[in-house]
Amino acid sequence: MAETQVRFGILGCADIARKVSRAIALASNATVTAIGSRSLDKAKAFASANNLPTDAKIYGSYEAVLDEPDVDAVYVPLPTSLHARWAVLAAQKKKHLLLEKPVALNAAEFDTIIEACESNGVQFMDGTMWMHHPRTAKMREFLSDKERFGQLKSIHSCFTFAVNSEFLKNDIRVKPDLDALGALGDVGWYAIRSILWVADYELPKTVTALHGPVFNEAGVILSCGGCLYWEDGQVATFYCSYLSNLTTDITAIGTKGTLHLHDFVIPFQEHEASFSAGTELGFNELVTAWVPQPSKHTITTHLPQEVLMVKEFASLVEGIKVKGSRPDKKWPTISRKTQLVLDAVKASIERGFEPIELGS
Amino acid sequence: MAETQVRFGILGCADIARKVSRAIALASNATVTAIGSRSLDKAKAFASANNLPTDAKIYGSYEAVLDEPDVDAVYVPLPTSLHARWAVLAAQKKKHLLLEKPVALNAAEFDTIIEACESNGVQFMDGTMWMHHPRTAKMREFLSDKERFGQLKSIHSCFTFAVNSEFLKNDIRVKPDLDALGALGDVGWYAIRSILWVADYELPKTVTALHGPVFNEAGVILSCGGCLYWEDGQVATFYCSYLSNLTTDITAIGTKGTLHLHDFVIPFQEHEASFSAGTELGFNELVTAWVPQPSKHTITTHLPQEVLMVKEFASLVEGIKVKGSRPDKKWPTISRKTQLVLDAVKASIERGFEPIELGS
Structure with a gap:
């Protein structure tokens, strides 16, 4: 058929x-x-x-x-x-x-x-x-595995890229009437989504913006960051910026495992992507090397993400x-959660970096 | 002779x-x-x-x-x-x-x-x-290079390892009369030092602890984190814990370059250590891959660190x-700065996560 x-x-x-x-x-x-x-x-x-x-x-x-x-x-x-x-x-x-x-x-x-x-x-x-790269599903298997990853404890994510002066002047993403959320809405969206993805979309209880966000003359965010806190103790931090070299990281640390990747938004290569995962990592007896070490997992895909x-x-x-x-309600639900956290970061910035409580 | x-x-x-x-x-x-x-x-x-x-x-x-x-x-x-x-x-x-x-x-x-x-x-x-591994000097060259790294913008560091129940009961590092600073003084020391090292030992202006530190029954810190802010806009975050899988990361992002390593405290191997560095990284024209990609630098050392x-x-x-x-005054000076930031994190926790201003 x-x-x-x-x-x-x-x-x-x-x-x-x-x-x-x-x-x-x-x-x-x-x-x-x-x-x-x-x-x-x-x-x-x-x-x-x-x-x-x-x-x-x-x-x-x-x-x-x-x-x-x-x-x-x-x-x-x-x-x-x-x-x-x-x-x-x-x-x-x-x-x-x-x-x-x-x-x-x-x-x-x-x-x-x-x-x-x-x-x-x-x-x-x-x-x-x-979200649609097969690597993402493979990483989810690792994060969901109580034996390999254990309980989630902390997350760090960042998405930064260095724009040129033309972008800073004319790109729609720095215009208050077009994309008023600036870097937070653009690159910050990915960082926040990646944190929610690691946390299996459980919303944090509290969100606090990092001090020192940068704005353009029109008041649009060019760089900022935040801390997310969950009821049961997990913490996450993120940083997003138009003013730093291209960096796209997720680090997720659990009681038993650690996940790292440095190209989560766009894989380094179109048809192949990797991540690093390690379980119950430790040092050797004299504390001079690691046994075991984390290992690299590579996923090939015929079709790009x-x-x-x-x-x-x-x-x-x-x-x-x-x-x-x-x-399917999954997709609008996770979009809404991402937007809720993004709104909370913005509100925290506007209120002098106060913690913002998220309703469920 | x-x-x-x-x-x-x-x-x-x-x-x-x-x-x-x-x-x-x-x-x-x-x-x-x-x-x-x-x-x-x-x-x-x-x-x-x-x-x-x-x-x-x-x-x-x-x-x-x-x-x-x-x-x-x-x-x-x-x-x-x-x-x-x-x-x-x-x-x-x-x-x-x-x-x-x-x-x-x-x-x-x-x-x-x-x-x-x-x-x-x-x-x-x-x-x-x-501090004494030749990799550290090599990374410093990269961070100091205005062409390859540019101006420092943000840092993230963590050092966590999962202790066993024996450690949680009896190790001196969880005893208030022996090592009252707990995980902050032990693993947190490394994370904070690494941030100061990236920042070329310029002290931050303000330090704020992350919410959600974990204490043992005697009030000793088992996990915590913090945010550091500099006068001219750099931000750093760190996380340290005895309750998470072994993870030892430094991420440093500048206007032109990015540095990553995942084994900063103890190299994965005794006689060889790597880091990843990338300058003016970007996406290809259709935004489906990276051009250029970051590259891996490996340093061998006959003598361990x-x-x-x-x-x-x-x-x-x-x-x-x-x-x-x-x-030589360099060594006591950087020890003191590390201790000052560590004290500020502790003070911020004690004062309900208030920002702590650091004197010079």
Whole structure:
């Protein structure tokens, strides 16, 4: 039986849409059937530069994509301040929603998106690609293994990259009217998500921002960090920045095991990714070396993580379309938790680094 | 010309003294000439089990070692609460001082040790072995290089290891009358030192403890962490624990470079050690892989780090003895800074996680 292809519309011509349109093309259960931009010329240029199918519809507006009957799902890489408007409208038009992160300007706004998705029976997923790499599942096995990892005790995560002066002046991610959350909403999203992922999505009880966040002249965050505390004693720290060399780390330490990786957001290589894991590590008798040492685990993948993301999303959409399944709630739930922690970091910064209690 | 040998006395038979007595034997400019314990039998057993030179004096007290004319320097691995008494007495007896960490119960107490060393013209050094590994010098070159590392922005360090129930009951490091600083004074010492080392020993302006430290019934810290903030915006976080799998990490991120290592305290192997360094790392055009990637640097060493520590210390002692040099102030200065930060973490915990301002 031939696989059903979920038909994607793309809203806007953001840089990241190049990668995701390639991913849709590479995913066997997905295809691009429409693209819309406020500028028809830009949409045409994007379609041609990115080898969209020749029969894909090209529109000079986002609305037209949402009104297109040959579109099942939309990929929305618009600036964060436009998410609520276009995501809600997409859901109302019964389009399944693959939305870039941060999903909204705050959790209350995200709730309007989720409500629209739920009442219209459409699937929601955010664009956090690394979640879909097979390495992530392999690391989850290690973290869930009481014999190899034990009980979680602490987590550290960071995502930093050094932007250039052009970015600092003109990128939408430093504009208060477009991406008001700045580095916290962009790179911080990944760091916070990775911490929640390690903690198996249990929300921390308290979140405190690190002192010394950096803002641009318009008040947008360029670097910041935070500490997360759970009821039963786990602690996590993170740091995110546009002003430091590219670094993407997760360290998770349990009573029995330790996990390290340094390329969690984008693997060093497209088709192969590693992590380091060690169980009951120790020193030799004279404390001059380690016995045992941590070991490196390498996972190969034919399809890169963004293709696996599209496949997973399209498969959920197909389930709804073809088999009448209910939308999967895992994905909007973890998006919301990520946004809640992000909001708490922002609130802590605004309140002079006070601890912010998170409701459940 | 034959190398002068600095003659060491060892105070006590602590486990760590086995490693250091081997290091003294392996250091070409050092030899053990005396050992003292409160129990003569224990001192004899230690001397025999650790192949001390057959003509080494064996005493049933610490005083006797300090009174021994054939001793130039003492290695003091006694419990922290005994440091001030025996270190000051050693200095007064003109014995140079290699003192285990934490150097004292607090900086004020350490100052009495330093004053005794200064007024008696003896060298002071603490027993932080990794400082002396050639890898450490190689990493310093990277961190100091404005082209490869740029300006320091953030640091994360941790040292955790999982102790057994016997340790939790009986080890001196969990006894309030012996090592009142617990895990903070032991493993936390290394984490804090590593942060200061990355920051080129510039003291932070403010130190805040992480929430959720764990104490034993006697009130001794078993796990804790902290955040350090510098005047010009650098931030550091650390975590230390007796309740988590062995993990020893340094991550240092600059505007242009990133340094990672996972075995900073004791290298995975005795004669070879690595670190990862990357400069101006970035993603490829489609953001699906890294170009360039960080690279691994491996340093071999014929002599393990504890031998290099003894050699360095003995060489300073020899300079004083033979050439009339002044004691080197670098080592007591960085010990004191480490202790100051450690004190601030403890004070922050005691004051409900308030930020503690550090004087200069």
